[in-house]
Amino acid sequence: SSELTQDPAVSVALGQTVRIICQGDSLRNYYVSWYQQKPGQAPVLVIYSKNKRPSGIPDRFSGSSSGNTASLTIIGAQAEDEADYYCNSRDSSGNDLYVFGTGTKVTVL
């Protein structure tokens, strides 16, 4: 399968802005979705169709995408945003149907 690459970890000061990057060839053909996962919990969808938020997701979460790169931005990060974040898309390589990113640990300082 093709890969989706993410930085392993990023940190952000409370109330500041953090951007999480996801890169992969599949993003040229399919929209990315983003998932937040807190320790011991199932992932939660936070962004889909590049920049749509499910009901209940705060508007400080936003997404964008261009070419083979997608990003999740948290504007005004809160302590409760500290979590692992995974990107995901359909796999355009023709092997697997879906592929997940390698994950980014976000620490709120």
Next chain:
Amino acid sequence: QVTLRESGPALVKPTQTLTLTCTFSGFSLTTSGMCVSWIRQPPGKALEWLALIDWDDDKYYNTSLKPRLTISKDTSKNQVVLTMTNIDPVDTATYYCARIGIDGSSSFYFDYWGQGTVVTVSS
């Protein structure tokens, strides 16, 4: 209200066959466009997509695991079952089932997840 719940053994011996059941409510796998997937996460590692079954009984598998996986559905019970043969300690993971959401022709995402079931492979 959409819910999914995984069930299965917590401990499996190497070489055995693992059978996991996803029981869902709030939607029907007989509805056109509906799909359910299995995803796993080894301890401390990333999510890995395993398999998908759709309303039309089409099935898709992770290429590297395909020889060992079988996904099936029982629409009368609102269940999706995943079997994995020849289990190995590297298959130790939390196994999730999730529903696929679709938005247009190029946007597919996992909109609802179960809480996951932890499977440990050890003799």
